[in-house]
Amino acid sequence: MRYGITHFKDLLGGEGYSWTRARSAVLTVLTTVPRPLRAEEIHRALRDPRINLSSVYRALRLFESLDVVQRVELGEGAARYELADDYRDHHHHLVCDACGRIEDVAACPVEAAGLTRHIRKRTGFAVRSHVLELFGLCRTCRRVTG
Amino acid sequence: MRYGITHFKDLLGGEGYSWTRARSAVLTVLTTVPRPLRAEEIHRALRDPRINLSSVYRALRLFESLDVVQRVELGEGAARYELADDYRDHHHHLVCDACGRIEDVAACPVEAAGLTRHIRKRTGFAVRSHVLELFGLCRTCRRVTG
DNA sequence: TTGATTTTGCAAATTATTTGCAATATCTGC
DNA sequence: GCAGATATTGCAAATAATTTGCAAAATCAA
Secondary structure, eight states, X not given: OOSOHHHHHXXXXXXXXXXXXXXXXXXXXXXHSOSOEEXXXXXXXXXXXXXXXXXXXXXXXXXHHTTSEEEEOOSSSSOEEEEOGGGXXXXXXXXXXXXXXXXXXXXXXXXXXXXXXXXXXXXXXXXXXXXXXXXEEOHHHHHXXX | OOSOHHHHHHHHHHTTOOOOHHHHHHHHHHXXXXXXXXXXXXXXXXXXXXXXXXHHHHHHHHHHHTTSEEEEOXXXXXXXXXXXXXXXXXXXXXXXXXXXXXXXXOOOHHHHTTHXXXXXXXXXXXXXXXXXXXXXXXXXXXXXXX
């Protein structure tokens, strides 16, 4: 991770938010596990029965508004959350349709193809962010499932 | 649209499904309106009070399983649905953060950058499909909001 | 440490979507 | 076109993820 946990403490303090047990714990999980997690999974990973699931949701919502965390939707019904690009290098996901495993890919075709500029010129739309998820079969499942 | 509505009737029949009022009506809306719609919006557009919202959901789920319709998730809470690529040329969406307007873009950087092959070579993951949504400010909102 | 302010736990509310089941529409063979 | 077999629908109730109200507890600032 690019910054230590105290960075987040300072960031929250600077924005007028308290540094609480729930927020700290959620961030510790997110900086430790390198893949997008569901609120439920984060809650379980806290291993602190004092912290309620709704506090996890509240923390995630706050972090999202502060661009500390970004939401990832893979069409599973529940959203996933991971550290935002500023803290984790821009990347995308390879989602295996067979086993559900999620890998990261650093390659970004939106940048590579200069798509933002192309769109700006052709349509006047100013792209600020994008979401790209790739679905298919991971190496392992490809061998088995075909 | 690339095929008439009777194409879908034949397709459903061929798969052993009935051609019903609800299914026909939902497809008429989807082939008419050129942007991804929520189940609720589709239901309203039917203008047939006999058709229940749950039938719209059931029809959408069936169409999705038959690759007639594809789900679009823009982080709004509710999913949107549009005709699948086979019936509508592959495209992506420009979603305006300010006014919510959704435009299509034909340009696909995943194809342009040869990302699928790159990933296959480097990781062994076989990409079958992808989801790309672009967020930002449309030409109109850019003038106003900045 | 203390009082003022935020945040939390808990339970209940919301919202999108799904489901059970009896009633109805669609389809198939005549 | 009709009857019976089968598939689908409407409706109401169930789910599942997420949000919220509120009193109690934690955090902050002096």
